[in-house]
Amino acid sequence: MLRGDRKFGNAILLGPTGVGKTETASALSKWLFEGRMIKKDMGEYKHPSDGRRLFGDQYKMGSLTKEVTEMGSCVVLFDEIEKAHPEVFDTFLTLFDEGKMGDAATNLRVSFKNTIILMTTNLAPDREEDTPLEALGNDKRRDLFAYHFRTELLGRINRILVYNELTEGATEGILRKRVGCILARKEEEGVRIEVAENIYRHLARQVRSCRYGVRGADEVIINSVGAAIAGIPKGTDTVSLTLEGNGRIAWHAS
Incomplete structure (x- = not known):
């Protein structure tokens, strides 16, 4: 998950409901950060402008930038990203590129370099080939999401991890x-x-x-x-x- 000068990175956790994606985030937070985790339900960000709620506007500090400023090192979990408006993720480009994000209300440059950013999704890409998702390389996995997320965003995702149905x-x-x-x-x-x-x-x-x-x-x-x-x-x-x-x-x- 390492990339560039960031201490930590990001990943998409792909799989059906109830296979341990959120539990993975929770376990990582306990292992690395004494349980410190920020969770955002992306079903609450259905409007194109809702990204401002995370990173602030001229009137109010963003909920995410505020929490990361207060918490420091932690896991940041964006749960069920397929439920958010695709334009919300336009605001993530700078974050994934630089490991920092400006807060519009305070003009602070908030560092995410001591965080692990995880995104869960139940999205099941339509595919004609029989090759299992877990057998595909990371670039091929990114290509499967091109119809839902911008190429610029997918290019900044470090890993797409596949979770299968539990045996x-x-x-x-x-x-x-x-x-x-x-x-x-x-x-x-x-x-x-x-x-x-x-x-x-x-x-x-x-x-x-x-x-x-x-x-x-x-x-x-x-x-x-x-x-x-x-x-x-x-x-x-x-x-x-x-x-x-x-x-x-x-x-x-x-």
Whole structure:
């Protein structure tokens, strides 16, 4: 992601909903910047002039330039960039070129050189060839977005990273981690819970059929594992969770 004299760079994260694009940004912010992250929902920038809200106008400092000035080093996440008006990104050209951006209200030149700029998109380019997106080089990936973003902008994108649909195994791994957090909390309360292996496979199938991918994982867990655990009486030391024939998760005293 390095480019020129900028300490950090930018990337587009391309993939369907619920495959970990936003989670990647969050993890990077925790790893590099102690959790400092600025997130902009680009669905709120549908008008050609909305770029001024990010970088200021004669009356008011831009929300983005203000936050970067205050926060310094951080991840800047532009979420679902396909929902913004294409002209909004005209204001990004200087930013991606120089790693700096002027604020119209204060005339400050705000440095973004200690930031990582990430942009997520669900945009699925129309293609006739069968070559998987992840097998294409970076330049070829840029070409696929030429119908939606200006060539000048695409030329300033360091990387386009492709996220595929999560496999059942990957989904199951995520669920194990999240359920494990619940089990750890219950163990701190004095209740040890054993989970049958087929429960994780069952939950993974439910999540994969969900419209929102792993974004729906927490709801699936709450409505199944959470509901079962809620029925455990106080004073119970050890229980087992099993998958019943009707798909319901039940607890049994061990």
